[in-house]
Amino acid sequence: MGSKSTDLRYLDAADKFRKYAYLALEAHFPTRNDFDRYFTAIRSPERQNLFLKTASFYLFLVKSGDWVVNVPGSNDVIDYLTNTYKYITIFSLIESLSEERFIEFHDFLIRRRSNVGFPICCKETLDKHYRNYKEEFGSIQRCIRFFLALSATRQDELVSKLEIKGTDASIENFAKYLYQLRSKYVHGAELIVNITGHKVIGRHGDKIVVCRLSISDMLAFFEEGLKVYFQEVRT
Secondary structure, eight states, X not given: OOOOOOOOHHHHTHHHHHHHHHHHHGGGSSSHHHHHHHHHHSSOHHXXXXXXXXXXXXXXXXXXXXXXXXXXXSOSBOHHHHHHHHHHHHHHHHHHTOOSOOOOHHHHHHSGGGOOOSSOOSXXXXXXXXXXXXXXXXXXXXXXXXXXXXXXXXXXXXXXXXXXXXXXXXXXXXXXXHHHHHHHHHHHOOOOOSOSSSOEEEEETTEEEEEOOOHHHHHHHHHHHHHHHHOOOOO
């Protein structure tokens, strides 16, 4: 039997999905022609397909999408509900961009280049290997790398909107905090209520957090990051 063909459904319908992608990112291109040149320069059909998929999902699920409530006596759109929906979707899209092949912890331990000595005799050694595993394959690392690819100006702007008492003001710590908000919803159904654009004071573990981040900030950083992610180096 032949190998399974690559799924390029978005590239196969490029005329439609390029329009969607442009609507999602048009603020970052002077003209449609600039956008078309950017897209054409993406180096492979697989990456072009992923770009069209991600930008279109972002347009429909986040930028031009809201969580609509059909409950008598309730507003159709409630800010903290729709913003939670948008926030979680943004992080799901970031995680979906990773080109790294995911492996289970057991497979990580036994692969040759992990250089793990057996038997593993103590908890401290096992913990060290697990930290190494999380650094290479953990979802939070994908998000940190996405943030680190942003321009220095955008990084400074974002870091200035979040203060965690007793923690260094860095884009890495900023990304970790935002990812942990995502995890609180995914694993504990805690809504995202502090991304309002106003000054919100809360707690993160035993630390006080002052947050001025808005959902508009989240959209802006994601759009820039998406453009950077697919930007091909021109020589």
